Amino acid sequence: xxxxxxxxxxxxxxxxxxxxxxxxxxxxxxxxxxxxxxxxxxxxxxxxxxxxxxxxxxxxxxxxxxxxxxxxxxxxxxxxxxxxxxxxxxxxxxxxxxxxxxxxxxxxxxxxxxxxxxxxxxxxxxxxxxxxxxxxxxxxxxxxxxxxxxxxxxxxxxxxxxxxxxxxxxxxxxxxxxxxxxxxxxxxxxxxxxxxxxxxxxxxxxxxxxxxxxxxxxxxxxxxxxxxxxxxxxxxxxxxxxxxxxxxxxxxxxxxxxxxxxxxxxxxxxxxxxxxxxxxxxxxxxxxxxxxxxxxxxxxxxxxxxxxxxxxxxxxxxxxxxxxxxxxxxxxxxxxxxxxxxxxxxxxxxxxxxxxxxxxxxxxxxxxxxxxxxxxxxxxxxxxxxxxxxxxxxxxxxxxxxxxxxxxxxxxxxxxxxxxxxxxxxxxxxxxxxxxxxxxxxxxxxxxxxxxxxxxxxxxxxxxxxxxxxxxxxxxxxxxxxxxxxxxxxxxxxxxxxxxxxxxxxxxxxxxxxxxxxxxxxxxxxxxxxxxxxxxxxxxxxxxxxxxxxxxxxxxxxxxxxxxxxxxxxxxxxxxxxxxxxxxxxxxxxxxxxxxxxxxxxxxxxxxxxxxxxxxxxxxxxxxxxxxxxxxxxxxxxxxxxxxxxxxxxxxxxxxxxxxxxxxxxxxxxxxxxxxxxxxxxxxxxxxxxxxxxxxxxxxxxxxxxxxxxxxxxxxxxxxxxxx
Numbered sequence: 001x002x003x004x005x006x007x008x009x010x011x012x013x014x015x016x017x018x019x020x021x022x023x024x025x026x027x028x029x030x031x032x033x034x035x036x037x038x039x040x041x042x043x044x045x046x047x048x049x050x051x052x053x054x055x056x057x058x059x060x061x062x063x064x065x066x067x068x069x070x071x072x073x074x075x076x077x078x079x080x081x082x083x084x085x086x087x088x089x090x091x092x093x094x095x096x097x098x099x100x101x102x103x104x105x106x107x108x109x110x111x112x113x114x115x116x117x118x119x120x121x122x123x124x125x126x127x128x129x130x131x132x133x134x135x136x137x138x139x140x141x142x143x144x145x146x147x148x149x150x151x152x153x154x155x156x157x158x159x160x161x162x163x164x165x166x167x168x169x170x171x172x173x174x175x176x177x178x179x180x181x182x183x184x185x186x187x188x189x190x191x192x193x194x195x196x197x198x199x200x201x202x203x204x205x206x207x208x209x210x211x212x213x214x215x216x217x218x219x220x221x222x223x224x225x226x227x228x229x230x231x232x233x234x235x236x237x238x239x240x241x242x243x244x245x246x247x248x249x250x251x252x253x254x255x256x257x258x259x260x261x262x263x264x265x266x267x268x269x270x271x272x273x274x275x276x277x278x279x280x281x282x283x284x285x286x287x288x289x290x291x292x293x294x295x296x297x298x299x300x301x302x303x304x305x306x307x308x309x310x311x312x313x314x315x316x317x318x319x320x321x322x323x324x325x326x327x328x329x330x331x332x333x334x335x336x337x338x339x340x341x342x343x344x345x346x347x348x349x350x351x352x353x354x355x356x357x358x359x360x361x362x363x364x365x366x367x368x369x370x371x372x373x374x375x376x377x378x379x380x381x382x383x384x385x386x387x388x389x390x391x392x393x394x395x396x397x398x399x400x401x402x403x404x405x406x407x408x409x410x411x412x413x414x415x416x417x418x419x420x421x422x423x424x425x426x427x428x429x430x431x432x433x434x435x436x437x438x439x440x441x442x443x444x445x446x447x448x449x450x451x452x453x454x455x456x457x458x459x460x461x462x463x464x465x466x467x468x469x470x471x472x473x474x475x476x477x478x479x480x481x482x483x484x485x486x487x488x489x490x491x492x493x494x495x496x497x498x499x500x501x502x503x504x505x506x507x508x509x510x511x512x513x514x515x516x517x518x519x520x521x522x523x524x525x526x527x528x529x530x531x532x533x534x535x536x537x538x539x540x541x542x543x544x545x546x547x548x549x550x551x552x553x554x555x556x557x558x559x560x561x562x563x564x565x566x567x568x569x570x571x572x573x574x575x576x577x578x579x580x581x582x583x584x585x586x587x588x589x590x591x592x593x594x595x596x597x598x599x600x601x602x603x604x605x606x607x608x609x610x611x612x613x614x615x616x617x618x619x620x621x622x623x624x625x626x627x628x629x630x631x632x633x634x635x636x637x638x639x640x641x642x643x644x645x646x647x648x649x650x651x652x653x654x655x656x657x658x659x660x661x662x663x664x665x666x667x668x669x670x671x672x673x674x675x676x677x678x679x680x681x682x683x684x685x686x687x688x689x690x691x692x693x694x695x696x697x698x699x700x701x702x703x704x705x706x707x708x709x710x711x712x713x714x715x716x717x718x719x720x721x722x723x724x
Contacts, residue, residue, distance in 0.1 A: 004030070005037055008044065017048035021078065035653040039664040042651075043620055046702065049079035056088060065096055073513070076461035081617070083705045086422050086460055090517065097516065127197040128153040128177040135172040135180060142166055142188060146202070149184075153177050158195070160203040160213075219262050220254040226273040228253045234272060235265045239536050260537020264530055267538055277368040277418040277518045281426075282511040285360045285376060285410055292501045299346045299479055299496030306341035346496070360410075368418045368518065377409010380435065382444050406447065408433050416512060420520075422460050424512040429453045430466065432506055436473075458512055466508040473502040586710035587612035587673070589621075589699060590717035597723045600686050606720070607638060608663075610711075611676040615704050618666045619679065622698035627659035629692055629722075633683045635663060640677030650680065670704035686722040694718040 008023030024041035031037060056071030069092055075085035133152060137145055142165045146157045155177070168187060172180050181200075185191055193201045193213050203209050223231070228246035231253055236244060243256035244265075255265045309325060311333065325333065366372045381403040413429040431451040439445035456464050480495025531537045592607040610616070625632070632654050641648040647668040654661050663680060671677075686692065696718065701709040 005040070008040060012040075012044060012047070015051075017044060017051045020044040021048050035651050036662060039620065039651055039653065039662055042618075042664055042666070043700070045078045046618070049075045049082045049085065050708075051075075052078065053082060053085045053088070056085070060088075060092065065092060068092060069096070073461060076459075080459045080462035084707070089460070090422060090514075093515070093517065097519075124194045124196055126155060126178070126194055126200065128155050130176075132174040133172065133177060133180050134174060135170050137168070137170040139167050139169055142168060145170060145184065149177075149180065154198070156199045158199060158201050160201065160209065162204050162206075162209065163190075163202055164204075214258055216256060217259050217262050218254065218256045219266065220252050221266065221269050221273075223251045223253065223269070223273050225275045226269070231269055231272050235268050238268060239264055239530075241265060258537060260531060260535075260539060263538035264528075264536060267528065271524050274519045275516075276370075277514065278516040279366055279368070279416055279418060279424060280513045280515055281364045281366055281372070281414060281416065282509075282513065283360075283362050283364065283374060283412065283414075284507075284509040285412075286507040287410070288505045288507075289503070291503075294499045295497065297480075297497045298494050302343040305343070308339045308341070309337060310339045311337040364414075365515075366414070366416055368416060371413060371415045374412040374414075375407055375409070377407060377411075377433070379405040380408045380445070382406045382447075384444070406433075408435060408447070410506070412508075414510070418514060418517065420517070422514070423457055424460065424514065425455060425457045426464075426510060426512065427455050428510070430508060434504070456510075458510075460514045461511065463509055463511045466510075467506070470503065470505045475500045475502075585612060585614070586712050587614060587616075587701060588717070589696065589711050589713045591694060591720060592678070593720045598686060598720060599723055600689050603633065603683060603685050606682045606684060607678045608680045608682065609676055610640075610673060610679050612673055613675075614709055615670040615672045616667070616709070617670045617702050617704055618664075619701045620665075620698060621661075621663040621696065623661050623663075623718075624695040624697055625659045625661070626692070627656050629686065629688050629690070631656050631685045631687060632661055633685055635661065636681045636683070637665075638678030638680050640679060641665065641667065641671065646671060689722050689724050691719060691721055 004023045004027040008020045008027060011017075011020035011023060021041070021044045024037060024044050027037045028034070028041050052071045052075040056068045056075065059065075059068035059071060069089065072085050072089040072092065075082055076089065079085075129152070131152075133149070135145065135148065137148075145168070149155075150157050166188070170184070170187070172183060175183075181192065185205075189205050191203055191205045191210070193203060193215075195201050201213070203213055228248060228251060232244050232246050235241060235253075235255070239261055241255060241257050241261055245254045246252065247254075253269065255262050257265070311325075360376050362374055364372050364374070382405075383401050383403055385399050385401045387399055409432075411429075411431040411433070415427040417425040417427075419425065429451070430453075431449065433450075434448045435445050436448040437446035452466065458464055475498075477498045478495050529539050529541045531539050588611040590609050590611065592609050594604060598604050608621075610619075635650070635652040635654065637648060637650050641650075649666045649668075651664040652662065661682070665679060696713045699711045699713055701711050703709055
């Protein structure tokens with residue numbers, strides 16, 4: 001262990017991070033309770049993760065995307081909490097997916113889909129005069145208003161037989177023809193239909209008239225990823241469309257409705273017909289078996305004596321004939337006519353110890369939210385016997401045996417779910433089955449079972465370990481003479497003893513690796529205007545909102561720096577944000593002594609206080625002191641990291657001979673430092689009087705993104721005075 005630890009320290013000094021991690025891992029495996037080794041391993045893992053992150057960035061700048069992706073994944077293997085590496089990986093995966101789409105030649109069907117999306121249904125377009133219209137009427141007849149609009153626009157209006165005129169007030173100024181017509185329709189509860197470019201039919205807005213005059217369109221969409229039945233339910237629920245048909249063979253969905261309704265349904269299908277995310281799940285199963293058998297003692301070949309009557313007749317006599325005698329021969333029979341068969345003695349001294357290791361490591365590529373099953377073992381036939389009668393009315397006496405195949409071994413079921421923040425939820429069912437009793441001709445075998453059902457949430461490239469499913473079976477048997485086998489000492493010598501111990505342990509590891517996120521674009525997150533509750537359909541936003549968007553677009557276009565170089569300006573803004581996030585003031589580390597004097601030979605708690613404004617995730621300290629002046633007794637968590645709702649872990653190592661303490665503090669969630677906080681309490685016992693100074697040798701702190709934070713430690717801030 002010491003050799004591996006020393007080689008790991010040398011590798012750390014030479015900045016050979018991968019080798020340092022390997023050496024410290026060996027040291028921790030040999031001595032898992034050594035705090036110094038564990039702290040060194042933690043530091044090496046963080047340093048190795050940051051090293052591969054920087055290496056990946058260098059590859060990315062050089063345009064080498066595949067090596068960069070491998071470096072980011074390696075960084076996450078060393079430290080799954082490295083958020084920057086995760087973000088870099090996800091950005092790179094998205095960029096590579098976009099480039100693959102551009103470089104990949106579209107299939108003929110995809111080209112046809114694009115052409116169909118660009119084409120618009122041909123409807124008659126109104127030809128009117130492109131001038132601003134001003135209409136001001138006070139309680140005027142509706143027919144007169146249409147006549148005035150007809151005269152100024154050059155468009156003829158005809159009316160349905162159910163149309164009834166009425167008086168309305170209208171005040172429109174500087175609007176175009178179509179806006180004026182729409183406002184009149186809304187105000188009078190009418191709708192219109194374009195008959196030809198110069199003629200418009202005005203109709204009362206009732207369900208009957210809508211059915212009579214509204215033109216319908218039909219469109220068939222060929223799905224690539226979604227299920228047509230599920231999408232049908234979604235479209236019908238959101239739009240209320242009734243005429244929808246699906247075809248599972250061609251994987252199509254067909255709509256029939258108004259153009260606005262069909263456009264809305266097409267938009268909904270486009271959102272839901274997307275390829276799901278994919279991930280690679282590394283599963284490692286290790287089954288360790290050990291069987292120990294010990295046999296000792298004295299055992300007889302049989303525990304009975306056989307007596308056979310075999311008189312001497314001078315000729316060969318069969319056993320059957322020799323075991324019988326006539327009654328008048330009884331006076332001539334003596335002990336020499338009987339043959340005794342005695343058991344033989346076996347001296348048993350046997351010890352066996354067998355080890356076996358079964359290892360399986362399947363790699364599974366899984367679609368998001370799809371269940372995957374792994375079966376490792378055998379299918380064992382289990383007999384099932386039923387009794388049926390020989391004839392229709394007879395008793396059930398005829399046995400019929402059938403066999404069912406039972407999975408014996410390891411069964412794993414995993415259902416993954418990819419979250420947009422890079423986390424992966426695994427719904428897992430683990431089951432281990434084994435035969436405890438092989439059974440007989442009449443009795444089926446007995447099957448043991450151990451099952452675990454759980455839901456775990458892991459980060460990308462984070463490993464979860466399931467262990468401790470230990471099965472320990474011990475069998476003891478003894479054979480010997482009835483009376484001797486009860487005597488405490490003699491039963492061990494003059495009896496046959498057999499002790500058999502069988503141990504089986506299972507270790508399971510799961511590591512999810514995201515290889516593709518769900519394809520969600522910006523257009524899928526936009527606000528969509530879908531008309532009214534009575535008339536749903538894909539429509540443009542209202543005119544006043546449309547005007548606001550046009551003003552914003554115009555103002556943005558007038559900015560020359562955005563108009564000329566939008567990508568460059570955006571990149572500069574992102575760099576400024578990143579710089580503002582990275583420019584953090586250094587933290588200050590000091591000690592705080594209790595009120596009053598620190599006296600010799602009196603145990604005292606000294607606080608380690610961190611000051612500044614930053615968030616902190618981990619901190620590693622190595623402090624030297626004079627062991628002839630003070631002795632460190634213990635180290636505890638401070639109030640700042642042990643408050644309610646904060647989960648923290650403190651590893652400590654105290655060496656009073658060398659005068660050295662090591663502290664490793666890690667938080668499950670980053671903790672914000674606003675002014676100051678007590679990280680740890682050092683309980684010490686002064687051995688002499690005078691000035692005492694704690695000398696920080698190693699001080700390393702990392703924030704929420706696992707970026708190192710500068711920490712200052714003035715000499716006077718770590719000193720105190722001891723009195724008599």
